Amino acid sequence: MRWEGNRQSENVEDRRGSSFGGKSVGLGTVAIALVLSYFLGVSPTTVLNVLTGGGMPVSQEVTAQRPPETDQMAKFVSTVLADTEDTWHALFRSAGNTYVEPRLVLFSGSTPTACGTGQSAAGPFYCPGDQKIYIDLSFYRLMKERFRVSGEFAQAYVIAHEVGHHVQHLMGLTDKVDAARRRMSQAQGNALSVRLELQADCFAGVWAHHADRARSILEAGDVEAALNAASAIGDDALQKQSQGVVVPDSFTHGTSEQRVRWFTRGIQSGQITSCNTFEARQL
Numbered sequence: 001m002r003w004e005g006n007r008q009s010e011n012v013e014d015r016r017g018s019s020f021g022g023k024s025v026g027l028g029t030v031a032i033a034l035v036l037s038y039f040l041g042v043s044p045t046t047v048l049n050v051l052t053g054g055g056m057p058v059s060q061e062v063t064a065q066r067p068p069e070t071d072q073m074a075k076f077v078s079t080v081l082a083d084t085e086d087t088w089h090a091l092f093r094s095a096g097n098t099y100v101e102p103r104l105v106l107f108s109g110s111t112p113t114a115c116g117t118g119q120s121a122a123g124p125f126y127c128p129g130d131q132k133i134y135i136d137l138s139f140y141r142l143m144k145e146r147f148r149v150s151g152e153f154a155q156a157y158v159i160a161h162e163v164g165h166h167v168q169h170l171m172g173l174t175d176k177v178d179a180a181r182r183r184m185s186q187a188q189g190n191a192l193s194v195r196l197e198l199q200a201d202c203f204a205g206v207w208a209h210h211a212d213r214a215r216s217i218l219e220a221g222d223v224e225a226a227l228n229a230a231s232a233i234g235d236d237a238l239q240k241q242s243q244g245v246v247v248p249d250s251f252t253h254g255t256s257e258q259r260v261r262w263f264t265r266g267i268q269s270g271q272i273t274s275c276n277t278f279e280a281r282q283l
Contacts, residue, residue: 001152002217008075009082013132014067015107067106073137074106080156081133083217084163087210091272092170102126102166104133104159124158126165128174133162147232151225153218157204157263158229164203168196173278190252195277197253198262201230202275205266213270223267230259258283 067074081104092099105111111118114129120136127134139158143149168174177196181189208226212218253259262283265274277283 001156001219001222002215003076003079003083003152003156006079006215007082007086008078009085009101009104011081011085011101011103012067012074012078013103013105014065014074015105015111017108018111073140076152076155077104077106077135077137077159080159081163083156083211083215084160084207086214087207088163088167091206091210095272100131100170102131102133102163104135106137107134108136108138124162126162126169128165128169131166131169133159133166135159135162143229143232147229149225149229149232151222151228153208153222154225154229157208157226160204160207161200163207164200165196167203168200173199193252194254194258194283195280198258198283199275199277201254201259202262202266202277203272205263205268206270206272206275208267209270226263227260230263231256254283 067078069075085099085101089099105113107118107120109120111134113127113132113134115125115127118125118127118134120138122134123139124133124135126132135158140155143154143158165174173196177192181192184192204226208218208223254262262275262277
């Protein structure tokens with residue numbers, strides 16, 4: 001992926017090493033929490049709290065600062081975030097709307113969020129309450145070691161997916177889904193969550209389409225790497241890995257095939273309208 005030398009976003013907070021950081025959690029515990037969360041259909045944070053003996057108070061103060069200039073990985077995520085900003089500003093503007101930029105928070109261990117205590121085991125996640133994306137960069141090491149997924153564009157896809165959730169929030173879709181899920185059974189609510197997640201995958205593809213057309217960011221093998229990432233974190237793949245069986249009613253993110261299909265649809269079309277998973281008869 002071609003990204004070095006491109007603009008970096010100013011919307012990055014570095015909380016790593018803050019007083020809130022808490023005790024470190026091993027990659028094995030993180031992996032277990034990620035897999036169990038998919039299998040049980042509950043938040044990875046909830047699973048981690050059980051595994052580690054509870055969370056930390058959300059009200060605790062944290063110290064945020066700009067990442068150091070020498071931090072290459074922080075520079076990478078800042079550049080990817082800036083690229084998503086440029087893309088979504090243009091797409092919203094063309095539709096007569098204004099894009100509000102999210103902030104990206106780098107943390108380690110745990111950190112307070114408007115959605116509760118964020119844990120590394122949750123993987124990267126978006127909190128609509130404060131419009132921030134949270135990521136512990138050790139997740140990229142987990143992707144490589146646990147899920148055998150590597151490559152900078154695969155890492156960029158992870159950020160673009162979370163930005164996709166921010167776009168859904170700005171469009172009012174997140175609130176509608178949350179309201180609908182409260183009136184549904186667990187299985188029905190999970191099915192609606194799958195559609196929300198697959199749309200975020202599609203939005204990540206839309207970003208990649210326009211970013212490559214505008215800035216030629218893609219290199220040979222990049223798309224394949226992103227597809228491998230989408231496939232590796234499909235609900236069915238994670239459940240097979242953790243339990244050896246697949247329970248479709250507990251899916252919350254979509255199967256490997258579905259995640260690949262919707263990311264592909266986004267990157268091929270570049271159209272927001274092509275990402276309407278909520279009216280799709282077949283996912």
